[in-house]
Amino acid sequence: MSQSPPSMRALIAFEATARLGSMTAAAEEEGTTQPTISQRIRVLEEHLGLPLFNRKGGRLTLSAQGERFHREIAPGLKEIRQACERLMRHGERPPPAVAIAAGSGFMHLWLRPRLPALKRAFPDFTFKLLPTDRADDPALQAADIAIRFGPYMAQEPGRRVASEAVFPVCSPDYASEHGLAGTLTASDLTRLSLLHQDIKDPRWLDWAQWCRQAGLSLTPEEDAFSYHNYALLLNAALAHQGVALGWSLLVEDYLASGELIALGPRVMRQDYGYWLSVKHHRxxxxxPIGDWLLDAVHRAPSGANA
Structure with missing residues (x-):
């Protein structure tokens, strides 16, 4: 017997005939003729040096050797077919990669919890997340999708993701301990631990600016300890350590889950918010990914169904 493997066409003709019980049915499945299937099986039998079918009485049945051979090759041929189908669907190119740049607070608190849903919606893409902390970060220019926080800028057009709405937030335990509910007054703020962030960025309100916007005659002093980023600051609020300023889009999951509660007053700045832009050449x-992100902002918070 030859040591070279038989042809793939001969193996496919045999497997289809054995599975379907008819050379005619195998020919229909393979898009060829019954004589062609018969010839390929004959070539396979000659190659192997033994009959794979019994051909007596006008009926075609597998021989004992044919049954065993079919059991052994059928799984492998199925895997080969599936591999070919996957390759034809996706081609030889790697899946397209999409880079998304956004502020680290937005990235950690809003986008990261929704990343599994984004991947399910676009299974043929890979995503690279680029957290930024500066308005002039080069990543915002380089990314395929950039989500910028700040005022509307005519020279940087983009679609509004969400308007800015800022209000105090704290844990239910902290609110209960300090008798907090509804709208806070300047007197309330003087007896509370206000959580501060140490990054001075004119785009973001700090407690002093928020008080001026809210019409409260108070200039809160900063604590001896300030938090380096917004995610850490919110973690301190979740741990019942004080009251933080909450941007509605970033805290909505925590409000939905009941881990934080919202207090007043609510401050909104005209033309401030999140803006989404897409790199033109892509x-x-x-x-469609940008559209999905915009739609997701208006769906129920991910924490609402937790």
Missing amino acids: SALVE
Whole structure:
């Protein structure tokens, strides 16, 4: 017997005939003729040096050797078919990668919890997240999708993701301990531990600016300890350590789950918010992803169903 493997066409003809019980049915499945299937099986039998079918009485049945051979090769041929189908669907190119740049607070608190849903919605893409902390971070220019926080800027057009709404938040335990509910007054703020962030960025309100916007005649002093980023600051609020300023989009999951509660007053700045832009030369590819992100902002918070 030859040591070279038989042809793939011969193996496929045999497997289809054995599975379907008919050379005619195998020919229909493979898009060829019954004589062609018969010839390929004959070539396979000659190659192996033994009959794979019994051909007596006008009926075609597997021989004992044929049954065993079919059991052994059928799984492998199935895997080969599936591999070919996957390759034809996806091609030889790697899945397209999409880079999304946004502030670290937005990235950690809003986008990261929704990343599994984004991947399910776009299974043929890979995503690279680029957290930024500066308005002039080069990542915002380089990313396929950039989500910028700040005022509307005519030279940097983008679609509004969400308007800015800022209000105090704290844990239910901290509110209960200090008798907090509804709208806070300047007197309330003087007896509370106000959590501060140490990054001075004119785009973001700190407690002093928030008080001026809210019409409260108070200039809160900063604590001896300030938090380096917004996620750490919120973690301190979740741990019942004080009251933080909450940006509605960033704290909505915690409010939905009841881990934080919202207090007043609520401050909104005209034309401030989150803005989404898509790199022009890849717009056809990534625009649907931008649409999905915008739609997700208006869906129920991920924590609402937790």
